[in-house]
Amino acid sequence: AQSVTQLDSHVSVSEGTPVLLRCNYSSSYSPSLFWYVQHPNKGLQLLLKYTSAATLVKGINGFEAEFKKSETSFHLTKPSAHMSDAAEYFCVVSDFTGGFKTIFGAGTRLFVKA
Amino acid sequence: KAGVTQTPRYLIKTRGQQVTLSCSPISGHRSVSWYQQTPGQGLQFLFEYFSETQRNKGNFPGRFSGRQFSNSRSEMNVSTLELGDSALYLCASSAGLAGTNTGELFFGEGSRLTVL
Numbered sequence: 006a007q008s009v010t011q012l013d014s015h016v017s018v019s020e021g022t023p024v025l026l027r028c029n030y031s032s033s034y035s036p037s038l039f040w041y042v043q044h045p046n047k048g049l050q051l052l053l054k055y056t057s058a059a060t061l062v063k064g065i066n067g068f069e070a071e072f073k074k075s076e077t078s079f080h081l082t083k084p085s086a087h088m089s090d091a092a093e094y095f096c097v098v099s100d101f102t103g104g105f106k107t108i109f110g111a112g113t114r115l116f117v118k119a
Numbered sequence: 120k121a122g123v124t125q126t127p128r129y130l131i132k133t134r135g136q137q138v139t140l141s142c143s144p145i146s147g148h149r150s151v152s153w154y155q156q157t158p159g160q161g162l163q164f165l166f167e168y169f170s171e172t173q174r175n176k177g178n179f180p181g182r183f184s185g186r187q188f189s190n191s192r193s194e195m196n197v198s199t200l201e202l203g204d205s206a207l208y209l210c211a212s213s214a215g216l217a218g219t220n221t222g223e224l225f226f227g228e229g230s231r232l233t234v235l
Binding site: 037039041046047048049050051054095097099100101106107108109110111112 | 123152154161162163164167175209211222223224225226227228229231
């Protein structure tokens with residue numbers, strides 16, 4: 006069975022400092038993993054995806070994530086936070102078992118202080 | 120190309136009424152999935168349709184139903200509304216085929232339902 010655990014419900018950083026949002030997953034198959042971002046009252050936008058190619062995945066807006074199978078982790082990082090990064094971030098696992106089954110983590114709200 | 124379009128964006132209903140939400144996927148996408156987002160429960164999967172057939176279903180009561188048309192547009196319906204149905208309902212489209220698509224979802228901006 007699939008599951009996704011985002012280890013922090015809230016993360017607060019200062020502008021210009023690194024961002025780390027943590028995600029652990031569980032899947033019986035070879036999953037695809039994603040990070041999405043949601044700004045207030047908006048839909049979700051894809052940041053990056055892992056689909057069994059390179060384990061270090063680069064996304065939009067300077068974000069990247071590393072797939073670590075031994076740790077079942079897919080943490081999201083960014084070297085330097087901007088104010089515009091303040092939003093909610095979702096780690097997502099998806100696999101195809103007769104149809105795509107997608108499980109979302111509970112989300113991590115990122116606050117960026119000036 | 121145009122993104123995923125959801126209508127209406129906002130609506131208010133009273134308990135016991137029913138509601139129908141519409142979703143137009145990205146052109147060429149054959150899979151449409153629906154999600155309910157609430158502050159308490161987060162994002163929960165409702166169902167997924169592909170080529171007019173429901174392929175997957177989440178753990179929601181039978182009051183929640185959906186369908187997909189031959190042009191891939193989808194509707195979801197909630198009957199006998201309860202206060203707890205107040206939520207942001209998100210629709211997402213994807214190509215929907217294993218091997219050609221990795222499960223990447225393209226989301227609409229959602230329909231915000233308030234039940235009074």
